[in-house]
Amino acid sequence: MKPSVPESSRRRLFLRWSVPLFAVAVLVAACGGSAGTSGSGAGPSSSPSLSGEPVDLVFISDSSGWQVANIYAQRAQKALGRPVRVTDWAIGGLSLDQALAQVKGDPSKVANAEIIVVGSIGPTPGGGTGSDFEKCVVPTTQPDQQPPKTYTVADWATYQADLGSLYAEIWNLRQGAPTILRALDRYNPVISDWQAGGIQKECTAGFAAMNGAIKAAAQANRATFASAEDALNGLGHHPGSAGARLHR
Numbered sequence: 001m002k003p004s005v006p007e008s009s010r011r012r013l014f015l016r017w018s019v020p021l022f023a024v025a026v027l028v029a030a031c032g033g034s035a036g037t038s039g040s041g042a043g044p045s046s047s048p049s050l051s052g053e054p055v056d057l058v059f060i061s062d063s064s065g066w067q068v069a070n071i072y073a074q075r076a077q078k079a080l081g082r083p084v085r086v087t088d089w090a091i092g093g094l095s096l097d098q099a100l101a102q103v104k105g106d107p108s109k110v111a112n113a114e115i116i117v118v119g120s121i122g123p124t125p126g127g128g129t130g131s132d133f134e135k136c137v138v139p140t141t142q143p144d145q146q147p148p149k150t151y152t153v154a155d156w157a158t159y160q161a162d163l164g165s166l167y168a169e170i171w172n173l174r175q176g177a178p179t180i181l182r183a184l185d186r187y188n189p190v191i192s193d194w195q196a197g198g199i200q201k202e203c204t205a206g207f208a209a210m211n212g213a214i215k216a217a218a219q220a221n222r223a224t225f226a227s228a229e230d231a232l233n234g235l236g237h238h239p240g241s242a243g244a245r246l247h248r
Contacts, residue, residue: 054083056112060099060166061119064187064228065090072117087113096162097124103169111173117182118166118223123159129206136203141196148199151206156213163214167221183218183225185211187232 055076059069069088077084087109089102099121103110110116132148188207194200211229218225
């Protein structure tokens, strides 16, 4: 029989790993806040119960999340004093349809994971913005490019809905069990390319709109949101010192 641990003690222990960590320990803010909640409401439960049993962590991301899962695991293990088993689904070029297929194709991983992190994931092909937004994602330094349109959060409605479907599947698999669900937006390593190409204004607006949709999806689906863009690009989304060091 598992020992009974006061809820306040469980919260304090899990909140210890709410310090910035991303990539090279830059964004642990993604692990902050009340366990299993977003800014708009509580998840099915607040935190995994403490015992000597291992904690399972699933990390879902595109290549921007490579090697990040183990950092989360180290932080959680130190805070909890328990081993953490990692399922690292950080896959280069991962899109939302692929992420959902990954979760559905191996449902026991999420069903058994007390900690789940949804990192940066691209839109489903045909389910995002126009093709001209690719200029912002994979830019060139060619000057005087024809800029993409100025996208708004409304243009990312399908992307936001697809994120909602992913979160819904996660909660469905967890079946009300104690769960910590975290969400990250996208950081930007290519601001200098935008500047050289003369597309910074439009791409800055497009990234802000996309990240707005990511945040809205997290809040609507009870995932605690943290901004990788703020952490790595700096508040106001100009290149921050941490981001600059990371991408030199």
